[in-house]
Amino acid sequence: MSMLLRLLSNQQFQIIAVVQLLNVFSTNLLSPVLPVYFKMQGMSESQIGMIMGIISLGALVLRPWTGMSVDIKGSRTITLFGQMLTAAGLAAYFWASGFWQYLLIRFYQGIAMAFYGTGSITFASSVENPENTSAAIAYFSLCTMIGMGIATSIGPVIFAGYGFFSLIFLGLASISIATGLMWIRSKEVLHCSEDTRIPFREVWKAKEVIAPSVCLFGSNFALGTAFTFVPLLALSRNITAYSVFFIAFSGAVVCARAMVHQINKMWNPERTAVYASVINAVSTGLLAVYPSTFTFILAGALVGFGFGTIYPTLAAYVVDKVSPANKGSALSVIAAAGDVGNALGSSVLGVVAETMGFSVLFAGATIIILLSGYYFYKALWDDSKMGKCTA
Template sequence: MRKSLICISDTPRLYSPSFIAMALANFAAAASFGVFFLFPLVIKAYGGSEADIGLIMGVFALAATLCRPWVAELIDRLGRKHSYTIGSSLMTLLPFVYLALGNDLSDIYLLLLLLRVVHGIGLALCFTACFTYVADIVPPARLNEGIGMFGISGLVGLAVGPSLAELALDRWGEPALFFTASGLAAVGLVCHLPLAETLTRGIVASRVSFFAVLRRPKMVLVSILAVLFGFGLAAAGNFVAPLAAERRIVFVSLYFLCYSAAAVLVRLVGGRLADRFGERRIVPYALSITGCGLLALALVHGQLALAAAGLAAGCGHGLLYPALNSWAIRGEPVAVRGKVTGIYTGALDAGNFSGSVMLGLIGEWFGLPVLFLVAGGALLMGLLVLWRSGDNVCVK
């Protein structure tokens, strides 16, 4: 058998060639996903409403949530790299199917929902597999730093994707958006192929079920917080573009650029904070900052205010995502890390789905400002959840 070009070192170091290669793949996959932050504008052009946007965007996250037990089991059995290959292949091919559907929403509604379901499964495979892969290769003492720094690749991708999508839409129209998404995903597919598999063949997959891991007190708490986080992310991912269009803010991708830039800067400056002080101490600050950033969107009426809201929410995201992820996976054996990562990312997607649907209805009934007030309030509810949990749940 031909050996992989990039192997895992016996002595793990943080910025290994494998880490960098998977980060490039994650950047490309996230950018492909980020292209679809502007898909609500296409839905509007097809004749859709805010409720349609919420359902069509949200079913993507619903599929990613419901498939998580299967995805997590696959990653712990088939392997991290091989699971990522399946996911990135789907992400590369599916944008072409969007092109074949047509542009009358009433005629393609059910087919579009089905396509979004399959697309969501592809993304679930990519994100769960790559973060499990990284948890396998980073030094345990620098777990939060490693996950946080690796996550920068995704944050940059989430900023680049909408920017490229906006450029493609403006210059070449709707088909270019889907070509852009496919091309970016193809880069991720190519980048990860030389990697070695981190799941050693001699390791027997754990017989502990996905749902048995989910019932652990630590995982229950992390999952609740992740659901609230995902609820807020639904507002940023699905409704910032309609808000900017409603208020005639031209450069909508500025929000995503500022959001990602702030999250990256926070991780570069404070990447070791949670490793040093513990995730439990960092999470309340992260929830508060992210929530306030979303609340601020209700007051946005210009380019500068949009950028400021993006900076605030991005700062919170930069702290919150790796802290919750590290809290979930710290101290867990290799054989169940796919399940643990699947639970965390699945909870995020569950929150994203519920947020997409509920916020879409709220936006249609009460307007976009109320939508962002509810989204920000969901993050702040996490403080109450942490307070009620008290000291009953330890980091381990």
């Protein structure tokens, strides 16, 4: 039986895969249209960057606590709680208006993302035997990208044809179905005795956790920068078809997630992650040098493949290196690094865009991605004696 067929026959994997697809769909319908929607309301690039980036700050604040909560209370409980918070955050857009209210909603959505994201990835990493964990994470992440790909592709079309609030209704319907499915059909799949855990500070200090976290920071920096500023770059160059970036991203990221298990069997995870970092850097470099419809398509495909490969690779790597009793804590650290990358790519670079232009913005992003990948390379690539860490 192939690995995919084995996973599809696992009822708990079926549930978390469908739940993930629906949840990601609901939260990403707004991703490509929010910068345009806020711009139509007269906000500046720096304000838009702050609103888009603060969701990651909200997630970052609670990531360590959510990771420990998963280790103590179980991944199913934390996943369900995160889904309920997510639905409330989407509904809040019906009453929001103005910069500060949108800023508060996005911060709250980051909190919801911290609970759901840490719970769901831990759940997915626990439904199979340890030797199959990499495949479980890869195909779980594939569902993430399918949901994101569909949402980011149709979001601008629905927004243009039916308006902003139609996206909210659709998102609420999707998250409601996902929450009901998780509540009724899932069961807890990970339970560890408290006396087998080590303190959180020892988990995050482990090299096998820090180095992948830095690498994911660079990847998410690329993604946060692109998702926030490609629509605004297109508007500044009178390019109306900015959705081609998201369509190319969607196709590439789905292909990458489908192949990442085979890629990691062909190469080791260290090599895969470094190559993916370089691909992400090439993507932002293209946008810095020559923004056009063609380069939007090419950059979207490149960052889609890079991001699609790097996250499941690094998550599976971390799971393989830590104790099952600290799995939630370790995954919360790497997720927090991704949150920081998203936040800085969106918020800090908004000021750069406003003062120095989009070319400097994307060039700066390219340098940061390369530095993050280089740190990972130096820390882990040639460490042939690396074994299970004490975390």
